[in-house]
Amino acid sequence: xxxxxxxxxxxxxxxxxxxxxxxxxxxxxxxxxxxxxxxxxxxxxxxxxxxxxxxxxxxxxxxxxxxxxxxxxxxxxxxxxxxxxxxxxxxxxxxxxxxxxxxxxxxxxxxx
Amino acid sequence: xxxxxxxxxxxxxxxxxxxxxxxxxxxxxxxxxxxxxxxxxxxxxxxxxxxxxxxxxxxxxxxxxxxxxxxxxxxxxxxxxxxxxxxxxxxxxxxxxxxxxxxxxxxxxxxxxx
Numbered sequence: 001x002x003x004x005x006x007x008x009x010x011x012x013x014x015x016x017x018x019x020x021x022x023x024x025x026x027x028x029x030x031x032x033x034x035x036x037x038x039x040x041x042x043x044x045x046x047x048x049x050x051x052x053x054x055x056x057x058x059x060x061x062x063x064x065x066x067x068x069x070x071x072x073x074x075x076x077x078x079x080x081x082x083x084x085x086x087x088x089x090x091x092x093x094x095x096x097x098x099x100x101x102x103x104x105x106x107x108x109x110x111x112x
Numbered sequence: 113x114x115x116x117x118x119x120x121x122x123x124x125x126x127x128x129x130x131x132x133x134x135x136x137x138x139x140x141x142x143x144x145x146x147x148x149x150x151x152x153x154x155x156x157x158x159x160x161x162x163x164x165x166x167x168x169x170x171x172x173x174x175x176x177x178x179x180x181x182x183x184x185x186x187x188x189x190x191x192x193x194x195x196x197x198x199x200x201x202x203x204x205x206x207x208x209x210x211x212x213x214x215x216x217x218x219x220x221x222x223x224x225x226x
Contacts, residue, residue, distance in 0.1 A: 042118075042204075099170075102154055102155045104153065
């Protein structure tokens with residue numbers, strides 16, 4: 001079945017730094033979602049992307065739908081301590097009617 | 113406010129016992145899902161339902177059972193046949209097509225076998 005790879009698996013950054021992470025696949029997807037999961041809680045939707053090349057922002061977060069439809073990117077600017085958590089990407093494969101496929105997550109730690 | 117509620121937040125089970133996890137949503141979503149998350153791991157799909165009285169097995173359905181008698185409710189039973197049930201369980205819901213709105217998740221139930 002389709003699989004998503006997320007990179008990096010984990011990262012430690014200083015407060016105030018910018019963060020970049022990506023999600024890749026060998027298959028084409030028609031929708032990309034980015035979620036954040038706080039410890040002990042359920043994932044919360046951050047950004048949804050529906051068109052190849054689309055660039056969408058949500059506050060300090062910016063995500064892009066890759067032109068090849070096989071990848072997506074998430075950037076966080078000026079990180080703060082509450083950015084700590086696990087960031088999941090999810091892709092909706094062709095054809096329509098299937099379930100979303102989730103990546104394994106990128107664990108972000110922010111050092112004060 | 114609309115949302116999806118999982119209960120209880122923490123659950124302890126003795127080996128050999130069945131246990132049922134509750135999931136209720138008031139988002140008027142047609143589709144509901146159950147995922148399992150192990151420490152440091154991603155989300156693995158257990159069961160999903162796209163309409164009342166119908167459900168499908170996901171990637172790791174063995175040892176689990178579900179029912180979908182009402183649109184709002186999708187309880188998950190972890191049976192004694194599940195060999196390693198200790199995990200964090202997440203319920204989600206979505207519109208029928210799923211991709212237009214994404215999945216809305218509950219806050220999870222942490223199950224521990226003692």
